[in-house]
Amino acid sequence: MILIQFILIPLLLLLLVMYFVRLRSRFFMRAIALLVGILGIVLVARPEWSTVVSQALGVGRGADLITYLGLVGLSFASLLLYSKLRFLEMHLTSLIRAAAIAGAHLPQPPREEIPRQPLTLLQNPKRKTR
Numbered sequence: 001m002i003l004i005q006f007i008l009i010p011l012l013l014l015l016l017v018m019y020f021v022r023l024r025s026r027f028f029m030r031a032i033a034l035l036v037g038i039l040g041i042v043l044v045a046r047p048e049w050s051t052v053v054s055q056a057l058g059v060g061r062g063a064d065l066i067t068y069l070g071l072v073g074l075s076f077a078s079l080l081l082y083s084k085l086r087f088l089e090m091h092l093t094s095l096i097r098a099a100a101i102a103g104a105h106l107p108q109p110p111r112e113e114i115p116r117q118p119l120t121l122l123q124n125p126k127r128k129t130r
């Protein structure tokens with residue numbers, strides 16, 4: 001084994017463990033994560049297999065195939081994150097709208113103002129004049 005394999009295999013295993021421990025997801029998503037993790041570990045342990053598969057698919061080098069698959073995977077993940085963000089924005093908007101409607105007050109008619117005269121130093125309302 002070469003040095004990069006000693007680094008990448010534990011890193012992939014750590015990512016898989018963190019995914020299963022921290023994230024709650026559906027069975028289908030867990031199965032895909034497990035499949036991608038195992039595939040990554042296998043391709044790190046046996047890099048020549050990616051070249052064999054890529055030549056069978058007509059790509060050429062195994063690194064090119066991994067790059068293409070990575071770009072497709074990142075695009076898909078970005079699309080999933082964007083759709084989740086849009087859903088959360090719509091949900092938050094509806095919650096804020098409902099809270100604003102629930103907390104709304106009917107407008108009160110304006111009260112009539114009593115005209116007031118300004119007090120000056122010379123006028124003291126409590127003081128009686130002779």
